[in-house]
Amino acid sequence: MKAAPDAKTGLYGIIGHPVGHSLSPAMQNAAFDTLGLNAVYLAFDVIDLAACLGGVRALGVKGLSVTIPHKEAVLSFLDEIDPVAQKIGAVNTILNRNGRLFGTNTDYAGAVSAIEDVIPVKDRKVIVLGAGGAARAVCAGLVEKGAVVHVANRTPGRARALAEAFGLNWSSLDGIGGFGAQIIINATSVGMRPHEDETPLMDASVFRGALAAMDIVYAPVETRFLKEAGKAGCKTINGLKMLIYQAAGQFELWTGLKAPLKVMEEALTGALV
Numbered sequence: 428m429k430a431a432p433d434a435k436t437g438l439y440g441i442i443g444h445p446v447g448h449s450l451s452p453a454m455q456n457a458a459f460d461t462l463g464l465n466a467v468y469l470a471f472d473v474i475d476l477a478a479c480l481g482g483v484r485a486l487g488v489k490g491l492s493v494t495i496p497h498k499e500a501v502l503s504f505l506d507e508i509d510p511v512a513q514k515i516g517a518v519n520t521i522l523n524r525n526g527r528l529f530g531t532n533t534d535y536a537g538a539v540s541a542i543e544d545v546i547p548v549k550d551r552k553v554i555v556l557g558a559g560g561a562a563r564a565v566c567a568g569l570v571e572k573g574a575v576v577h578v579a580n581r582t583p584g585r586a587r588a589l590a591e592a593f594g595l596n597w598s599s600l601d602g603i604g605g606f607g608a609q610i611i612i613n614a615t616s617v618g619m620r621p622h623e624d625e626t627p628l629m630d631a632s633v634f635r636g637a638l639a640a641m642d643i644v645y646a647p648v649e650t651r652f653l654k655e656a657g658k659a660g661c662k663t664i665n666g667l668k669m670l671i672y673q674a675a676g677q678f679e680l681w682t683g684l685k686a687p688l689k690v691m692e693e694a695l696t697g698a699l700v
């Protein structure tokens with residue numbers, strides 16, 4: 428049984444707004460408990476980032492997850508930032524190193540781990556739909572692993588900006604037919620509850636000939652995008668996978684221990700019902 432918190436308990440948490448429905452406390456506390464660590468992870472609804480990070484330093488909070496809407500703004504409050512997080516322009520993880528706050532990003536490695544559970548990405552032709560923060564992280568991970576990436580977005584100018592930052596090809600959402608994609612990733616919010624009937628890929632024939640599809644949306648777990656991909660014969664990777672892997676990456680950075688993936692997955696699915 429988990430011991431009660433005491434004077435030595437390490438404090439971790441997630442900052443965001445709103446944050447009341449976050450699934451991260453379930454995953455991280457389950458991981459701490461399984462490995463017998465004297466640590467606790469809480470959710471903090473934060474509006475004033477500067478005051479929050481002052482408090483983090485003053486209280487010695489050991490590590491934080493950062494979520495919407497703070498992933499970009501938090502960069503200017505940190506003492507040091509990992510170069511990839513800097514290039515993505517988003518931090519989802521903070522480590523408190525003796526009072527110095529170090530920001531990094533586990534979304535990009537998490538995205539690639541989720542895909543590579545199913546298919547290696549090196550030299551694969553990959554379409555990334557979307558050009559927001561999530562798409563930037565997914566692209567960073569794919570580029571690092573040697574995939575050939577094409578970015579497509581509703582607003583073409585944003586696709587272009589992302590593509591130029593990472594040296595990729597780009598187009599509007601309807602300009603992807605001739606690319607011959609082997610992996611297709613939805614990195615937009617389209618299809619998220621309560622808009623389950625929507626998909627960012629209006630032409631489902633693009634799935635034909637592809638090998639796998641991943642959605643970053645996890646509510647519902649099986650989106651219209653993934654249903655259509657499955658029907659066309661693609662292997663599908665749901666948004667929970669990326670969620671688990673990015674959380675596992677955070678746990679490993681904070682503790683230096685291997686994350687108990689299975690336990691985190693069970694905690695996540697338990698928290699979803």
Ligand code: ATR
Nearest residue numbers: 557558559560561562580581582585615616617627
């Ligand atoms: P995040 O940082 O979480 O990725 P974001 O920066 O708001 O969030 O990006 C959301 C992504 O979903 C964008 O690519 C957005 O397209 P635009 O750049 O054209 O806004 C995409 N998106 C959101 N709603 C969409 C819709 N109804 N149809 C197509 N794309 C949509």
